[in-house]
Amino acid sequence: MDIVTAQEMYERDQTALEVAGLEGKWLMENAGRAVTYDLLAHIHKEHRIVVLIGAGNNGGDGFVIARTLLNLGYDVEAWQVVPDAKITGDAEAHKRIFQASGHPYRRLKSLEDLNTSLCRADVCIDAMLGIGVKGRLREPYADIVRLCNEKAVMRLAVDLPTGVPADEGEKDFEAFEAHYTSIIEAPKLSLFLQHAQPFYGKWSVVEIGLPVKQLPDHRRRLWEIADVKKTLTNRDAYSHKGSHGKGLVIGGSRQMPGSVAMTARAALRSGAGLIAISTDPGAISSISPFIQEATFVEGGGQVPDVSGYDGVAVGMGMGRESLRGEWIERLVCESKTPLLIDADGLYLLKNSLDALKQREIPTVLTPHPGEFAHLTGLSIGEILQSPFSHSKDFAERYGVYLVLKGPSTIITGPDGEQRVDVSGNSGLAKGGSGDVLSGILLSMMMQTDCLMDALSNGCVLHGFTADLLVQDGHSKVDLLASDVIEGLSRTFRTLSSSSISLRSLCP
Ligand SMILES: NC(=O)C1=CN([C@@H]2O[C@H](COP(=O)(O)OP(=O)(O)OC[C@H]3O[C@@H](n4cnc5c(N)ncnc54)[C@H](O)[C@@H]3O)[C@@H](O)[C@H]2O)[C@H](O)CC1
Ligand SMILES: [K+]
Numbered sequence: 334m335d336i337v338t339a340q341e342m343y344e345r346d347q348t349a350l351e352v353a354g355l356e357g358k359w360l361m362e363n364a365g366r367a368v369t370y371d372l373l374a375h376i377h378k379e380h381r382i383v384v385l386i387g388a389g390n391n392g393g394d395g396f397v398i399a400r401t402l403l404n405l406g407y408d409v410e411a412w413q414v415v416p417d418a419k420i421t422g423d424a425e426a427h428k429r430i431f432q433a434s435g436h437p438y439r440r441l442k443s444l445e446d447l448n449t450s451l452c453r454a455d456v457c458i459d460a461m462l463g464i465g466v467k468g469r470l471r472e473p474y475a476d477i478v479r480l481c482n483e484k485a486v487m488r489l490a491v492d493l494p495t496g497v498p499a500d501e502g503e504k505d506f507e508a509f510e511a512h513y514t515s516i517i518e519a520p521k522l523s524l525f526l527q528h529a530q531p532f533y534g535k536w537s538v539v540e541i542g543l544p545v546k547q548l549p550d551h552r553r554r555l556w557e558i559a560d561v562k563k564t565l566t567n568r569d570a571y572s573h574k575g576s577h578g579k580g581l582v583i584g585g586s587r588q589m590p591g592s593v594a595m596t597a598r599a600a601l602r603s604g605a606g607l608i609a610i611s612t613d614p615g616a617i618s619s620i621s622p623f624i625q626e627a628t629f630v631e632g633g634g635q636v637p638d639v640s641g642y643d644g645v646a647v648g649m650g651m652g653r654e655s656l657r658g659e660w661i662e663r664l665v666c667e668s669k670t671p672l673l674i675d676a677d678g679l680y681l682l683k684n685s686l687d688a689l690k691q692r693e694i695p696t697v698l699t700p701h702p703g704e705f706a707h708l709t710g711l712s713i714g715e716i717l718q719s720p721f722s723h724s725k726d727f728a729e730r731y732g733v734y735l736v737l738k739g740p741s742t743i744i745t746g747p748d749g750e751q752r753v754d755v756s757g758n759s760g761l762a763k764g765g766s767g768d769v770l771s772g773i774l775l776s777m778m779m780q781t782d783c784l785m786d787a788l789s790n791g792c793v794l795h796g797f798t799a800d801l802l803v804q805d806g807h808s809k810v811d812l813l814a815s816d817v818i819e820g821l822s823r824t825f826r827t828l829s830s831s832s833i834s835l836r837s838l839c840p
Contacts, residue, residue, distance in 0.1 A: 339464040365397020367539035387461030393424030395460025463492040525741035533665035556789040577606035578779025584651040586614035590619035592650030599772025648678020755794025765814030
């Protein structure tokens with residue numbers, strides 16, 4: 334599913350008009366009806382519903398929604414919150430259809446009247462502003478939004494909650510706090526921003542009839558379990574351990590032996606053929622009981638020889654001594670093997686960014702916002718405010734694959750393509766989760782031709798496993814990173830059993 338900016342959404346509407354003759358009025362009818370049927374899952378016949386209608390096309394959708402609900406026999410009060418003169422274009426056309434259908438609407442004269450109506454209502458549908466909002470809300474929207482937010486009503490938003498900017502880069506806004514948002518055609522960037530997402534509540538996306546094959550490809554998509562099923566490499570019946578990648582995990586220390594154990598174990602549980610660990614010799618006895626299948630290579634204080642491996646993950650629990658920084662620089666400059674750099678490795682990489690630019694073999698960096706702030710010199714606040722553009726700038730400038738971890742993980746390729754993974758839950762906010770993710774990613778990197786697919790699939794497998802575990806058996810409080818490793822077996826079984834049942838349906 335594509336993810337768009339406001340500008341890209343307007344371009345899509347324009348394309349629909351130019352290539353398919355789909356006029357705005359038709360799209361508005363489609364959008365209003367699709368949203369209505371989506372919202373019906375949250376509305377009962379006995380509910381009293383208030384529809385709030387603003388000045389632009391989001392308000393136009395509101396007229397279609399109010400009309401459709403009234404036609405279906407729901408108890409609806411439609412409130413136009415701006416003067417008549419402000420309703421123009423397609424919205425005005427739909428206002429006329431609304432009136433011609435014999436439905437009344439109310440015009441906001443005083444906030445007191447609306448307050449009385451909202452006090453009686455069970456459901457409030459926000460069709461005031463959508464992707465056209467600019468800057469902080471002006472009146473009467475700001476007052477109305479405050480009023481709605483303090484009422485004990487179910488708040489449903491159309492496309493975006495009024496006041497939430499569609500794009501990244503803005504942090505200080507006041508907005509309608511929706512319990513549920515019915516998003517039109519494609520999620521907007523702000524759905525994936527930590528400070529904006531809570532305003533959306535739960536959400537889904539409705540389709541409004543745009544000519545999808547003709548639309549410009551903005552190369553930014555949501556990556557979901559269905560995409561994983563389509564792209565995950567099948568295990569060939571005649572394969573051997575060498576067919577699934579020979580990986581090396583470099584890291585761990587006496588103080589942090591568990592990190593590499595988890596990375597190695599997660600890599601093997603996700604299908605890697607062979608995993609070797611290069612670590613502080615003093616840590617081997619603590620690590621080996623947890624991962625009998627791994628072999629150990631003698632580090633001997635030297636940068637390990639990585640030739641002969643299909644992929645290398647480096648940095649987990651490695652410590653930050655300057656000697657390790659030299660290793661990172663040498664690996665970046667000299668190794669001809671795809672590299673994944675995480676944790677302490679990212680900290681040390683800061684001094685080798687020029688070398689990174691020169692490197693021609695694929696490199697994957699997996700920072701959380703704090704590590705990315707360290708790498709870029711930006712603040713964590715700046716990263717969180719504009720994670721899409723900062724990720725893209727960095728990945729393009731240094732020619733790397735960047736996995737910016739968070740509740741919405743953004744995966745960016747060196748050519749600027751972006752994927753977003755929203756699987757997972759707060760149970761993953763614990764030490765060790767990143768080590769497990771690195772192991773899964775290493776395994777996927779070695780088994781998938783397209784690195785973007787490998788990384789996107791790895792992120793979803795990690796989050797989806799955590800979701801399965803808290804649905805059944807675990808809670809978000811007790812979930813451990815090591816539970817996720819053991820939970821991978823269920824995820825892979827789920828994925829393969831669904832493909833078997835699909836196959837069994839085919840003639
Ligand atoms: N393909 C589609 O996605 C379709 C979407 N539709 C809906 O149309 C809106 C976008 O419509 P647009 O008219 O461009 O913008 P808005 O309705 O969001 O608002 C414009 C309106 O808002 C005023 N305004 C801007 N900023 C502020 C502010 N800070 N405070 C107060 N008022 C503000 C501005 O002056 C304008 O009057 C999209 O979200 C969908 O809901 C179509 O229905 C179908 C196709
Ligand atoms: K809205």
